Amino acid sequence: FHVSGLLANPTRLAHVGNCTAAATGEGPGGHGHINTSIVGGFDGRGGFPFQDAEGYQRGQGVNPLGRIAGTRIFVGNTFDNSACSGSDTGVLQHVWQQGARINTNSWGCSSCASSYDDSSQAYDVGVRDADLGAAGNQELIVVFSAGNSGSSAGTIGSPGNGKNMITVGASENDRPSDESGSWTDGCDVGPTGADDAMDVISFSSRGPAPGNRKKPEVIAPGTHIQGTASTNAGYTGGSVCDQYRPGGQLTFAASSGTSHSTPAVAGVTSLVYWWIENGHAGGLSAPPGPALAKAYLMAHPTYLTGVSANDTLPSNSQGYGMPNLAALFDNSEKYLLDQSHVFDNSGETWTWVGMVDDPTRPVRIALAYTDKAGAIGTSPQVNNVNLAAVVAGSSYLGNVFSGQWSTTGGAADAANNYEAIFLPVGTTGAIEITVTAANIA
Template sequence: MAQGTKLQSGIRSRISVATLVAVLALAFESQAGTVLHFQNGSVDPTQVRTNMSSVFAVSAQDYVLQFHSSITESDKAALTDMGVQIFRYIPDDALIVRATERQLSQFAATGKVNAWIPFQGTMKLSPSLPTLSVFSVGRMENILVAAFTNEDAKNILQALKNRDSELQVLDQTDRFVAVRMDMAFVSNLMSMKGVEFIQKLEKMESLNFRLQDGDMDTSEVAPKGDYSDLNGFEAGTKVMNFESMWAKGYHGEGQIVSMADTGLDSGVADSISPDFTGAVKSGYSFGAGAKTWSDPMGHGTHVAGSVLGRGTSSGGALKGGAYAAEMVAQGMWSTIIDNLTVPPKLNKLFDAAYNDGARIHTNSWGAARNFGVYDSMAQQVDDFMWNHPDFLILFAAGNSGVDMDRDGRIDPNSVGSPGTAKSALTVGASENLLAIGGIQKKISELKTAKDVWPAEPIWSSKISDEPNGMAMFSSRGPTTDGRRKPEIVAPGTNILSARSHVPGAEVMWGAYNDDYVYAGGTSMATPLTAGAAALTRQFLMQKKNQANPSAALIKATLLHTAFDMFPGQYGQGSATQELQLRPNSDEGYGRVDMKAVSELGNATRFVDSEGVAEGQSEDQTVQMKSGTLLANLVYTDAPGTPSAGAALVNNIDLIVTGPDGKVYGGGDSINNNEVVELSGLKAGRYTISVKGIKIPMGKAGKQPYALVYTSR
């Protein structure tokens, strides 16, 4: 896949994430077919094999089967015909399978096999788990076990019960088992058949940026609360240019967005806030002990208001981006533990929403630790999107952006799962533009500033005074395996949106009046982006004749039109320059720009392809007099393997070939979104190619994709 290339009268090189991606890609490709890459290290399977017993196992066990070269559809068909179960892909060129030694030996006679080894031990173990030692005895941890099959999960749970008398079963749904267990028994799990991955059951939190006592004070200018002091920037939609879409008749009609959060206002459609009257298609309660989808915390109501609040209580002044859309509300707040109770099996959320017609699902929550990893939660997101390619799932990147090395720039690698999912649209927070209301202090005046943002220019800046800057708390990528995250940003500071009317609900960054509150965080940026996705979907359906646009096409359109905030709010050329040229792992491709979406005309082409096979190419040609060419490729990849050293499974490339034969793009085997951006072009015919590089787990051997390109 092509790492972004930007030309302005020539090629402008990119360092930062591009360098990391290139190094990782080279490291993996140089050892293709000879080494297995796991999160906990790499293994030469031929060396492991020499130490194994030659006695054939009678019963089927779980193995990693590595091929000499690319895995083909006929290879997989041959294995299946032999009765071998295929579960996952492991780089390089390997499959996790369930088979007998005899079956594997029989298949190896084809000459296609490099080696096979048992899938066991630390291969299955998340690096987030504490190191196992004699001191593990008696240490209790909440553990999430992902099994390969539902039956495996039942067997695993029973085996744990037999071994650990102190075991507490937290949840067991289909192939997922959540338990509180003695860490001494993790070694037993590592050797059990059917275990795919073992990780900590991370605490999931709403991703509004939490203030400390004293961060709010009475010396700040207080808003009037009667709407006379509003200037249009409060909701965050103005910075994103939603007015341009609204003016052309796109308000979200016919679109259904689902939100999984702390709930929505009263949780009863007949008594809900006027801002949501007629907006709720259905509601579900997933909160432990909760009887309705009400919002006793306040976060979910604010989020919902940013997606599609009608703005009724404010006379239309404070409405969401897709204010004519409908919502499937999913409440996950538990008053028993005063926190979210996210189901370990995320399909509980996604299935309910999808079956009720939602095609966009927004999530302003995640893990605030174990950053950058691709785990079972991220895998579930990718799995659902792979099987439901018209369902776009959004996740907040997180609020763990800090400057611990004190260099005046936010440190990398702080995105939490499930925001690390490949195919999810992961959203970071840029600044809103607001001088009254919410938090108007300098960052240095916040209680935690001296510990996490101690250096200039961050130290002396404010939270919402520069819309082309990033919120200092916004989590940055890349992921542990080098992928770009977040992919896009939206305003996430001092956002004014709907207030929950449940007694005791939080006011977060301060109340405007009884119906609206201020808040900040990637929690706030994500629903604004979900509203943008809903309008983009409506635009593609009504204007571009895309009857059922894929999630990849919606995502590609948003990335294609994003506004590059380079160089950020602190100027260009210094060591503290905030942003490099897009794409990067700070702003992704840039800030959501709905004006740019509304202006996509005949110069832009949309391709929603059923897929390209390995070794094949699908080409589009553009005859240009001169000017610029921008092409964005996005694809929903097959779900990765949490134990693998790289999340990407299927690798396709975006390549542009000029009239002189010069080639732009190509060579990235890390990301499933890519761009080629050219300017100062000579006249001639340009070919935009999507090439299948390696597709071990395609759909009938193909990887579907979306391509959006504009020539001017």
């Protein structure tokens, strides 16, 4: 994790935190290490094992230039936040105070899937204000794994079943074999579970979340994922599927799970953060708030068409689809609005009028807002803001889709705090977007 991958250069690892009772922030299982590698590893070395047979860098993360950090919250398989006030709130405060602005989480309580619990609530609060002891709001973009309890419905555990974080499911990878041959990993994911990125893998947890909300928001490959193995002297590989993979080397590990699709999306989110902050999208030149970051990811997807996909968006399997980097960072015309208009009362509206800029590209409109945390054990919705658009004389409502494209008719979405309208290539004419405060509690 050094600049340019060279040990002689400064480290990009800004902090190794420890919220547990263990002596150090480094665990022996390798789970946190491989996920950090997925977010931001840098490796420019050539040949085996650093490059695979197709020339891809095994150790290259999604954002190989970003600053990264880690905080330990497990001892073995036991969750432990005792050194951070013994609370989710304490963990959030710790990561914020150490400088984090994006927080990726590959953990959760699978048995808590049916309930909006105290952890769901704490992380919903933390997205808006991660440090309750400091004045004002300390916004934190939080990314959570959906969990590995699929393929049944309603299996996304807490805290990832909350409202304000970005929750990530897992598709297959396209890596059924490697230099060691046909591949069945230590988590029993075989070649057919890693041969088509358009398939949603069976273990990926599905929505709906409490309150009949759609989850996850997005999806990314989560099988036969490779990254660097931990260099800790006590490394056991007990928290990854394959301690080392491929054979004949001790540099890289491999694993499967939404634990590993999630840091990929976190890495993409960090690129989005930089892109918007530096004025490359929609005229803004400031760090995006958590809701804008979520909406931007939602608005630039690849629609999955394979097994357990090819469904109507937003779906409880793929959300809006897989973040598409080419679309996220292209030169298409974009208009972004980030917390600059305030609704004080139910019934208020905001309207934007424009024209389709380029009919050779799809039109994508996305709305997300950070909702007030709900009451524990309830349907957690508090406020309700709705999206609508009139395009070339046809009316569309947020989240009313047929397959991957919006359709006319339907009803306003009262369940989700994010909505979208997607129109295909060939759309022309005037656009009038209306956002309505259906309920301000």
